Amino acid sequence: MPLPSTDTVVLYPAADAESLRAGAVVLHVQPYGDGREVVLLDRTPAHPVDRAWPDQGPDRGSILVDERELPLADVIVAATDGTGLFIGDDVPVRRGTDGWAFVVAHVLETPSRIAVGDEVVVSIDARHRRALSVGHTLCHLASLALNAALADRWSKPVREDALARPDFDHEAIQSSTIVPNGSVDVFRLNKSLRRKGFATDGLEEALPALADITAAALGTWVATDAAVHIERDGDRLGDPRYWLCELPETSARIACGGTHVARLGELGSVSVQLGLDDDAGTPMLTMRCAADPA
Template sequence: MPITDSTRVTYPGGEVRGRSAVVATVPVGDGYGTIVAETPFHPLDHTWPDQPADAGTIGGLAVTDCVTGAVAEGEETVHLGADIPVRRGTPGWHWLVVHVTAEPVADGELAGDGFTASGPGGEVELVVDAAGRRALSAGHTACHLAALALNAALAGRWRKEVPADGLGHPDFDQAAIASSRILPGGSHDVYRLGRSLRRKGFGTEGLAEELPEIARLVGDRLTTWISADAAVRIDTPGPELTARRTWHCALPEAEVSIPCGGTHLSSTAELGTITVALDLSADGSELTMRTTTGPYAGGS
């Protein structure tokens, strides 16, 4: 029996527990991938894999990974992660959260062709590791704030007009980001400072010498924002995995918004502190920003 709906997700609202009907079980490497109708688990996004998957349990079994899956309407083959052949949200496809375990959950049954529906009415309990979720949420919130603060600190280096962020500063983060990785209580972001960025008008002259002052400016702005106890919320237009969610933060200067499918804290004050380190590669082609928060500062 084919899958007829996309997975509904409750993690944008901060949920870490739930109970749902098992829809299907698919093979994932040497393990088993369970698909349910609704889940609190945040999966790894195959298109921009910045935030790691949630850990926890499903049906009492440890979830060793949680990945994004997709299946075409009326078909039975579930594609996973990098093997998904279409863009996220493509019409005619159902988008799925696949919970990977070493053993099959009690209500699932693995078919020879790799796809089967569960028994009628079967449900499982889903429990996310709340401490791990909170650490990743802190890292993701800090990542957005640090990017905004970095944009402000680098604003004077632009010689041409470029798209601005929500605070009106040239959006260096979006123009130069090469990779972003959310960590427990922090993030690791790499920016490419190549010809393309310079043609857009960004000046790199003297950047290495100015990095300590830039880091100080970023840190000072972040401290101000944490002290403001600015509210953070996620705008969720629908429960489907592929719904276009948006991060909002009511900073003292203005409320800013950034498209984001991750999880977050509910206020800037919950971060406690943010420490930012900036490093320029030896050839000047990459800028790395490492962000750590609260009890993780200096230790991640």
């Protein structure tokens, strides 16, 4: 079974019915440890987790073939150079590397009897997808709101965010996790960040006020019900994609491979919690955001 030489066509960024359910042709099937199996398709609505930046987890859903419904145990970004399939943490190259195809690996719990050339349907759990889309849009919006809340703590110029404020999120982000209807971001306030001009003095005492300011900015934006789009340079997994939001200030654009709601009003009421911890002497700021969609 030859491995694909082009990236999987991904349907989840589009705001249409095929972003949740679509027909596809099987390109490759192989075992994947513990009796599991990996299936590669020419196209898919299933959003995979990217182990290189695992902010948004895999979709839930199933592959339908004939009368059978095969649940997806996982959906993971994989890469192939034609000689082997490298899945998740084993992907040895960056997207866009010459000679490599980036593909969506559909993991099935048990051998499927699916064969190359079979026509299947991929069906995604719409409720779970929507909860992740809400969480992901909130995550981007919250990074902009937090950048604004912390803007006066910078004493030197640094990279600016989509709203022309010092990009604290970019400079300090350690991990970003999308959860259903929410997000958890962890920021590392290390020496190099402080050398770049970020002041951490009095931060702990300021956290409740900063959380209020961040939440208020989010509330204002959500109330505008601004439109959200995903812009993309092509329809394949490795093609760059961007989150675009028409905020009153300006149109914000952030590189992003995830899924999103179509309008900010879908987030409903939004809450923000900030906490400060210590990681072997380095202060770590955690921001937890939650939406309450209708």
